[in-house]
Amino acid sequence: MEQRIGSSSQPLKGEPVTGAGFDPAFIPGLTGSAAQGEAEDAKPAAEAAEPAEAEGSPVPEESVPEAVDSAESADEPAGEGPVFEAADRRARIVADHKGVRLGLDAEECEFTWPEIAAVETETARFGKRFTVTVHTPDRRWYPIEIEAASRAQFAEWEAGMDAVLDAYFESE
Structure with a gap:
């Protein structure tokens, strides 16, 4: 019996081939490596x-x-207003007057404040992982996990993220 790797479904004739599987630029905010x-x-x-x-x-x-x-x-000077930065050995998040930038290894994505519908933060019940999820208006979400040095750092990160969101994010 022959086995194939990958999807067996093919696009219909005349149907355009779109989506993140065929074109990584299809995902808003995603930049090349x-x-x-x-x-x-x-x-x-x-x-x-x-x-x-x-x-x-x-x-x-x-x-x-x-x-x-x-x-x-x-543009507005980078020194004005609150800035949130958190990073570990692989992941990085920066939130400032320009928007939110997420990075994991060599991949990065950037969201300006008008492109963001919501920003969610979550701390792990066990362990030292701090998760920030950026939600876009088209119902997509982009989570990133940052490993903290200690659980005490969670309160500092939550306060820093709240200060940035209060200063720059306008909810409707």
Whole structure:
């Protein structure tokens, strides 16, 4: 008897192939891994310089990142308002005036405050795991678990997350 690995169902003819199984960009807030970014950056410098020279662009490439940095600094300063950060050896969560960023190993996703329907925190009954779940308006949720050094750290993390949510999250 022959066994196959994977789903045996195929899309119907004429039906578009969509979903996170076929296109990871289908999930809002999900960004590519670091390996994808490195593949794009691996182009030779000569190839990257050719389009700028062909267009006759008077702006050198070195000044472009500076312009991006100054545009980001035009936003609200990062030092204002509360910021929540928690991380362990694999996972990281940052919540500030921009929104909520979750990271696990090399994968990251970012949610701006208008993209968030709810943020839920939960502590494990046993153990030292602190779970933060970001819910989106399209009924998707993205949980991440952070391992605390001790259970006493849970109260500090809950207070920090509450301060950020009170300052930036507007419930309707």
